[in-house]
Amino acid sequence: MEITNIRTAVIGGGPSGYCAAIACARATGRGSVMILEKQPRTGRKLLATGNGRCNISNENVSPEHYHGDRVIAESVLRSFSVSDMKDFFGSLGVLLRSDQEGRIYPCSNQAVTILDGLKRECSALGVIERCSFMPRSIKKDKNGFLITSDDAQVHCQRLVLAAGSKAAPQLGADGSGYALLKGLNIRCSELFPALCPVSTAEKYKALKGVRAKGRVTLLSDGRPVAGTEGEIQFTDGGISGICVFELSRKVNGFFLDGKVDGAICKRIQIAADVMSGIGFNELCGYLEGCRRVFYNDKAGELLSGALNVQLSRVIAKACALSDKSCGELGSRDIKQLAACAKKLIFTPDRMGEFGSAQVCAGGVGSDEIDPHTLMSRKHKGLFVCGELLDVDGDCGGFNLHFAVGSGLMAGRSASAGQIGLHY
Ligand SMILES: Cc1cc2nc3c(=O)[nH]c(=O)nc-3n(C[C@H](O)[C@H](O)[C@H](O)COP(=O)(O)OP(=O)(O)OC[C@H]3O[C@@H](n4cnc5c(N)ncnc54)[C@H](O)[C@@H]3O)c2cc1C
Structure with missing residues (x-):
């Protein structure tokens, strides 16, 4: 079997893998870094991000927007700020801009601009890209790592694992990176989907495709624990939309261990305020007026003007x-309708799915990885970055910010001459 020798191999051609390759190759020179990608082409998930626009970062990046292993999150964020992100992409000739909410996109509004920028820099640095390479095993030897696929072997002194997660398998994320970690005896915390729709016991088939601006609040045993505003999207099996995605991590965490924010909880619910722009009393007054307008219509029409x-x-x-007809509704009925519009209850009934999740919570933590270098504590010369790590961010560019920042950190660390001394 053909064996290729390379100084540094990077498994995974996503944003974290590309950034690791760039940071490493900038220090170690042409022909010293190789990206091994299992799919026929790199960056498939990156191209799908932000609805094809790639929300690459956020002006409000800070540790509060990240979950999982806070030690790793804080270390990566300390080493890579929003202005570092702009400088990095500026060095690739890619201009970024922020929208009114602080979300950062490429000026072109096209994810392909980001991918092309990364690919162009890799090519200029002489990074070798090898697609359709599916590693079956990784063996550690005294000089580094031997990576074996079905028909080839790559030997490297330094290895960066940037194989991403299990989220969105339709984009090729099969979670095979976790099997590689397991083969190297590197533990992961429990994996579960985050930033995904929520399935609920209430199945309102008629609401499929309906959207409403409003506020969603997660209730843990009746107590509000988190809430966000935005466009709520109703499906025939539950609720979705970015504001719902923001609650899904806590919902899925509950189905994993029966806890919300570390506290045992018996029941979770999501209260949707679909009239959040108007107070309860004002809404009651409005509905009183509507009662006359819709007098002969069924009560179900009363809120249809809003x-x-x-x-x-x-x-x-x-x-x-x-x-009842609208004319038959009494003041108590009106109050009940107003209260329901301000607090329509949905009961999450099961864990979300990786198939519809944007990210995966859980992964490799600081018990296995040095947070300052992202090097394995067990295997000197092995680095882990991106979504394989136990860090997931809120919606809004926080995940790609972490993927880029952790990739650059792993690549810089992998470029160091003498590993033992450097650390
Ligand atoms: C639909 C969607 C929209 C999103 N939008 C945004 C957004 O706008 N902003 C944001 O911040 N985040 C967004 N995310 C999340 C973001 O895409 C990820 O957090 C980010 O891509 C993770 O980068 P990564 O390099 O770690 O992994 P990935 O991007 O998944 O890249 C991993 C690469 O490794 C390859 N690979 C996997 N296993 C192996 C293996 N065994 N051997 C070789 N190669 C392997 C994969 O094929 C892939 O090319 C979105 C996610 C989805 C699914």
Whole structure:
């Protein structure tokens, strides 16, 4: 079997792998770094990010927006600020810009600009790219690591694992990086999907495709523990939208260990305020007026002047008022409808799925990895970066910021001459 020798191999051609390759090759020179990618082409997930626009970072990057292993998150963020992100992409000839909410995108509004920038720099640095290379095993020897695929072997002195997670398998994320870690006896914390839709016990088929601006609040045994505003998207099996994604990590964490924020909890619910722009009393006054306008219509129409009609009907049904006409509604009924529009309850009924998740929570933590270098504590010369690490961020560019920052950190560390001395 053909054996290729290289100083540094990077497994995974996503944002973290490319950044590791660039940081390393900038220090160690042409022909010293090779990217091994299992798919026929690199960067597939990157191209799908931000609906094809790639929300690469956020002006508000700070540790509060990250979950999992805080030691690693803080160390990477200390080494890589938002202005470092702009400088890094500036060095690749890629201009970034922020929107009003602080989300940072390439000026071109195209994810391909980011991927092309990374590829161009790799090519200029003489980084070798090898696609359709599926590593079957990694063996450590006294000079480094031997990576074996079905038909080839690569030997390297330094190895960076940047194989991403299990989230979004339709983009090729099969989680095979975790098997490689396991083969090297590197432990991972429990993996679960984050930033995904929430399946609920309430299955409102009529709401499929309906959207409403509002606020969602996660209730742990009735107590509010988290909440966000945005566009709530209703599906036939639950709720979705960025604001719901933001709650999904805690929801999935509950299905994993029965806890929310570390506290045991018996029941979780999501309260949707689909009339968040208007207070309860004002809403009651508005509905009193509507009662006259919709006098002969069914109660389900009462909120249809303010909401999608399907949502208006679901609210009346949830209040068991569908059979009444608007003219028959009393003040108590009006208050009940207003209260329901301000607090429509959804009960999460199961763990979300990796297939519809943007990221994976859990992974390799600081018990296995030195947070300052991202080098394995067990295997000198082995580095881990990107989503394989036990760090996941909120929606809004935080995950790609971490992927780029951790990739650059791992690549810089891997470029160091004498590993033992450097650390
Ligand atoms: C639909 C969608 C939209 C998103 N939008 C955003 C966004 O706008 N902003 C944001 O911050 N985050 C976003 N994310 C999250 C973000 O894409 C990831 O956090 C980020 O891509 C992780 O980078 P990575 O390099 O660690 O892994 P990946 O991007 O997954 O790259 C890993 C690479 O390794 C390859 N690979 C996997 N296993 C192996 C193996 N065994 N051998 C060789 N190669 C292997 C994969 O094929 C892939 O090319 C989104 C995610 C999804 C699914």
